[in-house]
Amino acid sequence: MERVILLIDMDAFFASVEQQSNPSLRGKPIAVVGAGKRTVVTTSSYEARARGVKTGMNLYEAKQVCPELTVVVGNNHKYTYTCTKLRELYLQYTPDVEIYSVDEAFLDVTTTEHLFGGPLQIGKMIKREIKRRFGINATVGIGPNKLIAKLAADLSKPDGLRWIKKQDVPHVLENLPVEELWGVGKRMAEHLGRLGIRTCGELARTPVGVLRSRFGIVGEHLKRMAQGLDDSPVVADGEETEDVKSIGHSMTLPEDVHRMPEIRAYLLLLCDRVSFRARQYGYKGRTVTLIIRYRSFETFSVRKKLDTPTDDSHRLFRAVCELLDGLRLREPVRLLGVSMGSLQRQSGQLALFPEQDRRRRLLETMDRINLRHGLRSIVWAATLEPKRQPGVISPAWRPEGVHRSL
DNA sequence: TCTGGGGTCCTAGGACCC
DNA sequence: TCTGGGGTCCTAGGACCC
Numbered sequence: 330m331e332r333v334i335l336l337i338d339m340d341a342f343f344a345s346v347e348q349q350s351n352p353s354l355r356g357k358p359i360a361v362v363g364a365g366k367r368t369v370v371t372t373s374s375y376e377a378r379a380r381g382v383k384t385g386m387n388l389y390e391a392k393q394v395c396p397e398l399t400v401v402v403g404n405n406h407k408y409t410y411t412c413t414k415l416r417e418l419y420l421q422y423t424p425d426v427e428i429y430s431v432d433e434a435f436l437d438v439t440t441t442e443h444l445f446g447g448p449l450q451i452g453k454m455i456k457r458e459i460k461r462r463f464g465i466n467a468t469v470g471i472g473p474n475k476l477i478a479k480l481a482a483d484l485s486k487p488d489g490l491r492w493i494k495k496q497d498v499p500h501v502l503e504n505l506p507v508e509e510l511w512g513v514g515k516r517m518a519e520h521l522g523r524l525g526i527r528t529c530g531e532l533a534r535t536p537v538g539v540l541r542s543r544f545g546i547v548g549e550h551l552k553r554m555a556q557g558l559d560d561s562p563v564v565a566d567g568e569e570t571e572d573v574k575s576i577g578h579s580m581t582l583p584e585d586v587h588r589m590p591e592i593r594a595y596l597l598l599l600c601d602r603v604s605f606r607a608r609q610y611g612y613k614g615r616t617v618t619l620i621i622r623y624r625s626f627e628t629f630s631v632r633k634k635l636d637t638p639t640d641d642s643h644r645l646f647r648a649v650c651e652l653l654d655g656l657r658l659r660e661p662v663r664l665l666g667v668s669m670g671s672l673q674r675q676s677g678q679l680a681l682f683p684e685q686d687r688r689r690r691l692l693e694t695m696d697r698i699n700l701r702h703g704l705r706s707i708v709w710a711a712t713l714e715p716k717r718q719p720g721v722i723s724p725a726w727r728p729e730g731v732h733r734s735l
Numbered sequence: 736t737c738t739g740g741g742g743t744c745c746t747a748g749g750a751c752c753c
Numbered sequence: 754t755c756t757g758g759g760g761t762c763c764t765a766g767g768a769c770c771c
Contacts, residue, residue: 362739369739384771389736430771514769547745547768579740616763626738632764666740 331495333448334563335436336470336478337419337455340487342432343372343408345465347401358382359399360391367581371403375487408432411463416566418458422451427563435475437563452490473498476559479511498557503530510554517551520544529555573610577618577668578602585624585661589653592662596649597642599667604642608696612672613638617648620666623659630666631656638673645669 339345343361348354358377360370370391373382381394391398412431419426422445425437438451445451452469459467470482471492478493480501485491493501507529508518524543526532532540532555540548553559564570578599586592596619607614615638622628631652639645649667 365739366736367738371739385738387736387738390738392736433771512769516768545746574743575741577741581739618765628766630765634763664739668742 330439332437332439332473333442334472334475334478335438335448335452335455336429336472336475336482337415337434337436337459338468338470338482338486339415339432339459340466340468341372341374341378342465343403344374344377344401346407346411346463347404348374349464350407351401354399354401357399358395358397359401360388361401361403362388364402365581365583367583414462415459418455418462422455425563425565428566435478435563449490449492452492456488456490474557474559475561475563476511476554477557480505480509483509499530499533502533502555502557503528505529507532507555512554513551521551572674573612573672575668575670575672576603576606576610576612576614577620577666578606579620579664579666579668581622581664582662585663587658587661592653592665593650595665596653596667597646599665600646600649601642603667603669604640604645605696607640607669607672608693611675613640613675614645614669614672615639616670617645617652618666618668618670619649619652620664620668621656621658621662622664624661624663626663627660628664632670634671638671640675 344359347361358374358380360373360377360382362368362370370384370386377395377398382391408431416428419434419436423436423438423441427435429435442448448471452471456467456469466488468482468486468489470478472478472481473495477498481491481493505528507513507521526535537549537552540552615635616632618630618632620630633652635648
């Protein structure tokens with residue numbers, strides 16, 4: 330059966346939520362940012378976008394292009410709450426709801442659309458309900474697969490509703506610039522441009538052999554996308570079959586640091602967060618990555634593989650310190666990151682040695698306290714030193730309970 | 736006065752084994 | 754003594770997404 334997929338995409342989500350909860354912000358150019366000094370624009374209202382404010386700009390830049398800009402420090406709780414409520418709304422139309430990010434969701438309505446008068450009707454109803462309950466605009470894209478649904482939304486936002494039917498796909502794609510495709514960024518577009526390929530139509534007509542020799546496996550994928558083909562399923566929350574691949578945290582420090590004890594203190598904090606999350610998800614990791622960004626913004630990473638997987642913050646920390654000790658830092662450090670990969674599901678077996686068992690019980694106790702009384706109620710003494718204001722939630726965040734593989 | 740944070744996937748070179 | 758090639762694992766980096 331031909332599939333019918335909806336993509337619901339909130340318009341300027343964080344900014345819209347802020348304008349809704351504070352009426353004095355409505356109709357004004359606003360930007361939602363993190364709490365620290367070294368922050369960037371996470372989302373800007375359409376009024377701000379019209380004046381040139383873009384996601385990723387630092388505050389100085391944003392104020393330059395739009396002096397009347399109102400800057401709002403983001404409130405994570407509002408966005409996560411709204412996201413959770415939106416999910417409940419979507420579930421009224423189909424059980425196949427994939428929360429793709431905090432402000433985007435795919436709905437597979439193939440088997441339920443007839444109950445509601447068709448895909449466009451569902452799109453209209455969802456838009457109306459979102460407006461009524463939350464006061465914000467959403468764009469709905471509809472297509473025979475996720476790729477086209479996403480494209481339909483991108484082409485009709487803000488406050489849009491568009492259905493690209495299967496038979497219309499070639500016509501829509503013919504003169505569409507390749508970078509409009511989901512997965513084709515600036516670099517790939519430049520690459521294709523040098524081959525004389527600028528539109529999806531041109532890309533679709535390029536022999537697959539040419540693309541494969543140039544881009545490898547990605548080339549075959551490009552050709553399929555340019556034809557509007559995409560088999561990827563809508564994966565409902567809780568139905569994920571794939572495991573998480575990596576867990577990491579990074580932070581831009583309030584000030585550049587060069588003293589090793591300070592660097593280690595930040596790293597212990599990061600290791601604590603990473604291993605805490607690994608334990609919550611029930612994963613242990615073997616690959617440990619240390620990410621460093623210098624004051625000059627030069628960024629690099631070093632990794633090592635452990636003999637056995639771990640979810641213990643101090644084992645992780647020891648590995649990170651070994652990586653650090655192997656480096657000669659040439660500049661003050663602006664950002665530090667710790668990531669764990671090669672994850673495997675925790676078997677839950679008892680530790681071989683009593684010492685490990687005691688350690689595990691200690692970690693479990695700390696985790697319980699932190700879960701009950703709020704994160705970082707109890708921490709290792711060495712992590713107390715560095716202070717940092719929380720930033721705005723990443724748009725890729727998903728609410729607890731709908732995160733994959735929990 | 737500069738430039739966030741969470742991920743996934745792919746590539747390429749070197750080590751090592753058969 | 755000198756020659757080969759395939760496969761896998763590991764590490765570093767980059768493109769891309771929200």
